Amino acid sequence: MKRLIEKGLMFGNLVRVDAPALVERYNRALRHLGKPQTTQTEFHIDISGYSPEVGDEFGDHLYLNPNGVNRQFILLSTEQKSAPLLNATFSMERAILRSFIEENEAQLFSLTARDAVAGELEDTVYELSSPARLFDIKTMVVVADTAGNHVAEAEKLGALVERFRTEPDAWFDDVLIADMIGLAKKTGDVTRNPVRLKATRFETQDFWSSHFGGVYVFRSLPHPAAICMGDRLALGALPIRYVFGVEQRNEIAKFLQINELVEPIVGARGFDAGAVLRQKMDFILVEAAARLGLNPGDGSRRELRRVAQDLGERLPPEFQALAALLRWKEAGGPWPRIDSRHPAYFYTLRAAEGPQKALVNQLLSELSPLDVRQLFICHKALFYRLYADWPEAKKAYVADFLEREYQIDKAGVREALFGAEPAMSEEDAGGQAAPRRVRPSRDVADLMGPWGKVLGGGR
Structure with a gap:
């Protein structure tokens, strides 16, 4: 395969990760997904965040795709949208990831500026013990957040802000105000810059599976x-x-x-x-x-x-x-x-x-x-x-x-x-x-x- 790699016909268009801050964010995302950390200081990732070098280190090239279903992903940059998907087990996975990134590019650009975004393509089928289970796969839902849970906390802060605006005695609720201030320190001003991901549900009627x-x-x-x-x-x-x-x-x-x-x-x-x-x-x-x-x-x-x-x-x-x-x-x-x-x-x-x-x-x-x-x-x-x-x-x-x-x-x-x-x-x-x-x-x-x-x- 060396000839293919040298000619850019294999592992081409992968995103290089060599900055210490990005490596640390990648490890933080791995921990968030329950994975071991990498000791690599330079590696390459595909659209899902999978790295061949890290896969070699772990001795597991399905470390982000256990059992070949419900693929997990790590986004360090929106530039990953142009990268290939290696070790694909379903034909629609790359299209879903690319569409998700493009639909949420501004939000993801803001989120990845301070942390990695990690998530999963959930299809409610967690194992394929029999071929008939393939036909249970009808919808995929993208579940994503930063390793620091910025999206979830932004949603929580948004709910608190709504309470503050609508409840009659909210101005006198010291606990509510304190919670809002504490979350705002992590998420920023969600009223002006809401953190909300869209286009997270995808129909999967026709596909190929490996x-x-x-x-x-x-x-x-x-x-x-x-x-x-x-x-x-x-x-x-x-x-x-x-x-x-x-x-x-x-x-x-x-x-x-x-x-x-x-x-x-x-x-x-x-x-x-x-x-x-x-x-x-x-x-x-x-x-x-x-x-x-x-x-x-x-x-x-x-x-x-x-x-x-x-x-x-x-x-x-x-x-x-x-x-x-x-x-x-x-x-x-x-x-x-x-x-x-x-x-x-x-x-x-x-x-x-x-x-x-x-x-x-x-x-x-x-x-x-x-x-x-x-x-x-x-x-x-x-x-x-x-x-x-x-x-x-x-x-x-x-x-x-x-x-x-x-x-x-x-x-x-x-x-x-x-x-x-x-x-x-x-x-x-x-x-x-x-x-x-x-x-x-x-x-x-x-x-x-x-x-x-x-x-x-x-x-």
């Missing part, structure tokens, strides 16, 4: 379902009608199409399908060359064409299908029949516009893992896990490519691949817009995929 091998939950759709990336049968009974395993490609394709969650890349408006197809083909060639011990040279397209010639009949079916699609797109070749059972099928799709767009692109990246660029952008946890087992030649090619083609213009690349990002005003507090209604009257049996009717029986 638990149980990875589960995608889609509940807000006209045709809801869960998609399991691990052992589907091991999940047992779930409180949702349809549960698909990763091997059920046709069923997943039907689900995505009937809910209008995807679109073929060759038909997307303002999309350079030819360039994207060529790049996907390059990634597939690099994988094939690494697997067969062939030398991809410098990884240039010219060298990769030589690899394709060397492979001959051994060219992967994904490559051949995308090549046929490219010939149809640019050279008037015959229309390729790529149904949902074909290994190239999910490489030909991208998420349609809508509130589930990011979640669907993450799912597609798992279903088309040879597209390493999409995998890195949409599902970094899986990218890092797969990267660790790649041959050295593929590691070098992918790291160099991402540094050269993605790092210099991340927003531009994401827009070119997936379309414009939705404005925050179009989203709810959880980073997801209101569910888009689709036409529920269509018969699943008559469903048309991008290459014709979706085939049945693809279990």
